Amino acid sequence: MAKQQKNAISPIRSEDYPEWYQQVVKASELAEQSQVRGCMVIKPWGYALWENIMRVLDDMFKATGVKNAYFPLFIPLSFLEKEAEHVEGFAKECAVVTHHRLEQGGEGGLVPAGKLSEPLVVRPTSETIIGDSFSKWVSSYRDLPVLINQWANVVRWEMRTRIFLRTSEFLWQEGHTVHATKEEAVARTEMMLDVYTRFAQEYLAIPVIKGAKTASERFPGAVDTLCIEAMMQDRKALQAGTSHFLGQNFAKGSGIKYQSAEEKEAYAWTTSWGVSTRLIGGVIMTHGDDDGIILPPRVASSHIVLMPIIKGPQDNERVMAYTESLARELREKDYGHRKLIVEIDSRNIGGARGWEWIKKGIPLRVEIGPRDIDENAVFVARRDKSHREKQSIKREEFVAGVTGILDEIQQALFDRALAFREKHTHRIDDKNDFYRYFTPRDQEKPEIHGGFAEAHWCGSEDCETRIKEDLKVTIRCIPFEAASPREEAGQCISCGASSPRRVIFAKAY
Numbered sequence: 337m338a339k340q341q342k343n344a345i346s347p348i349r350s351e352d353y354p355e356w357y358q359q360v361v362k363a364s365e366l367a368e369q370s371q372v373r374g375c376m377v378i379k380p381w382g383y384a385l386w387e388n389i390m391r392v393l394d395d396m397f398k399a400t401g402v403k404n405a406y407f408p409l410f411i412p413l414s415f416l417e418k419e420a421e422h423v424e425g426f427a428k429e430c431a432v433v434t435h436h437r438l439e440q441g442g443e444g445g446l447v448p449a450g451k452l453s454e455p456l457v458v459r460p461t462s463e464t465i466i467g468d469s470f471s472k473w474v475s476s477y478r479d480l481p482v483l484i485n486q487w488a489n490v491v492r493w494e495m496r497t498r499i500f501l502r503t504s505e506f507l508w509q510e511g512h513t514v515h516a517t518k519e520e521a522v523a524r525t526e527m528m529l530d531v532y533t534r535f536a537q538e539y540l541a542i543p544v545i546k547g548a549k550t551a552s553e554r555f556p557g558a559v560d561t562l563c564i565e566a567m568m569q570d571r572k573a574l575q576a577g578t579s580h581f582l583g584q585n586f587a588k589g590s591g592i593k594y595q596s597a598e599e600k601e602a603y604a605w606t607t608s609w610g611v612s613t614r615l616i617g618g619v620i621m622t623h624g625d626d627d628g629i630i631l632p633p634r635v636a637s638s639h640i641v642l643m644p645i646i647k648g649p650q651d652n653e654r655v656m657a658y659t660e661s662l663a664r665e666l667r668e669k670d671y672g673h674r675k676l677i678v679e680i681d682s683r684n685i686g687g688a689r690g691w692e693w694i695k696k697g698i699p700l701r702v703e704i705g706p707r708d709i710d711e712n713a714v715f716v717a718r719r720d721k722s723h724r725e726k727q728s729i730k731r732e733e734f735v736a737g738v739t740g741i742l743d744e745i746q747q748a749l750f751d752r753a754l755a756f757r758e759k760h761t762h763r764i765d766d767k768n769d770f771y772r773y774f775t776p777r778d779q780e781k782p783e784i785h786g787g788f789a790e791a792h793w794c795g796s797e798d799c800e801t802r803i804k805e806d807l808k809v810t811i812r813c814i815p816f817e818a819a820s821p822r823e824e825a826g827q828c829i830s831c832g833a834s835s836p837r838r839v840i841f842a843k844a845y
């Protein structure tokens with residue numbers, strides 16, 4: 337049956353992209369819906385990917401002086417209220433603990449009892465609870481800067497959820513820093529955005545645009561929110577990471593003060609920055625094809641699967657011995673942050689075996705049969721190429737060149753994604769063109785629209801809101817690249833007033 341199979345995922349992307357996404361998650365065994373509404377079970381294949389993301393980022397953070405710590409899951413309601421915009425921004429999605437035990441109720445079932453004097457909010461983000469600790473840790477300029485990161489789960493109650501992209505509970509890291517001066521805090525905000533940019537592009541092979549959010553899209557309570565934005569294959573934007581300059585807002589709320597060298601007391605300046613398991617959704621929608629996910633080698637859950645082909649008992653011992661010795665040799669090799677991870681799949685289940693690994697997105701599939709062994713060769717297929725394309729390579733050559741092949745796949749994925757983004761990014765100056773660009777041409781496929789638009793914006797929130805209401809299109813960011821032609825005067829795409837520069841408009845996740 338596998339021979340007639342055209343594609344492993346049904347529907348294919350062009351038929352129904354949202355459904356394709358769900359089917360890819362399922363077929364790859366990255367994760368599944370749990371019985372708890374809006375929460376996901378991350379399965380071993382998905383968690384290994386997350387572990388690699390954590391490992392690389394953790395090293396990158398530490399290289400900038402950041403240290404890890406852990407803070408409570410529960411935040412007293414009064415803490416959250418310390419920053420007015422912050423609590424308002426998160427109020428609609430807070431899970432709140434109000435009781436601390438269960439008792440037998442009238443009908444025999446258990447009911448909550450022991451009402452708490454102050455409700456506890458399950459952290460949606462930790463600025464306020466970490467700020468409380470920072471207010472105790474900081475008293476002198478000598479205590480600064482404080483550079484902390486936490487790997488944790490957070491809860492934001494979501495009514496419409498989508499695995500990895502929008503779930504009520506998700507995993508993330510949140511960095512929180514305290515500085516003596518505004519300049520230092522701004523520099524840290526930019527530095528961490530650079531770390532995210534490097535990580536997204538060099539490890540996830542996802543090209544991103546760096547920029548700042550408009551006031552309406554900022555993190556609640558932040559003075560400035562910087563972000564990286566990526567284009568998915570349905571041409572929508574995915575915010576892949578954010579870094580916030582918080583000014584003195586949270587320092588004032590939590591009382592983070594220090595004595596300067598001149599013995600003057602001043603409020604400190606803080607930042608926060610985070611990326612989450614949402615990145616996995618970004619990997620799926622940047623690189624996936626009609627056969628499933630394609631894992632970028634530098635973060636892949638595993639790199640290579642060896643599939644011995646055993647036609648009968650006479651081959652068994654010889655083929656297995658050859659396969660295991662090849663695995664041992666490959667596992668000695670360094671790749672990126674670690675040694676190569678090599679799977680052996682000796683199940684005798686025909687074509688289904690290869691298809692399973694294709695759907696899991698493993699970068700290299702290697703078949704080893706008696707005839708290959710006779711020639712001291714292996715039969716290699718790359719996940720970034722068609723599943724029909726396989727190549728016989730001498731064993732020694734394969735072992736010597738395998739990390740080079742993985743690098744080629746990594747680069748091919750990035751190049752392909754960048755070319756796609758460039759193809760679907762247009763500079764638009766006419767309002768009618770702009771509206772046409774974002775209006776679906778086919779009512780059957782409302783997800784198909786233009787892509788990213790680089791257009792002028794006068795800076796007014798009214799124009800931003802009008803475009804959002806008319807087209808469900810938002811300003812994804814005010815891009816940084818000052819040297820680009822985006823930094824030119826023009827007329828606002830909505831009202832025609834003068835505008836200092838182009839911004840990126842798109843539909844977004």
Ligand SMILES: [Zn+2]
Pocket residue numbers: 793794795796799828829830831832833
């Ligand atoms: Zn305008």
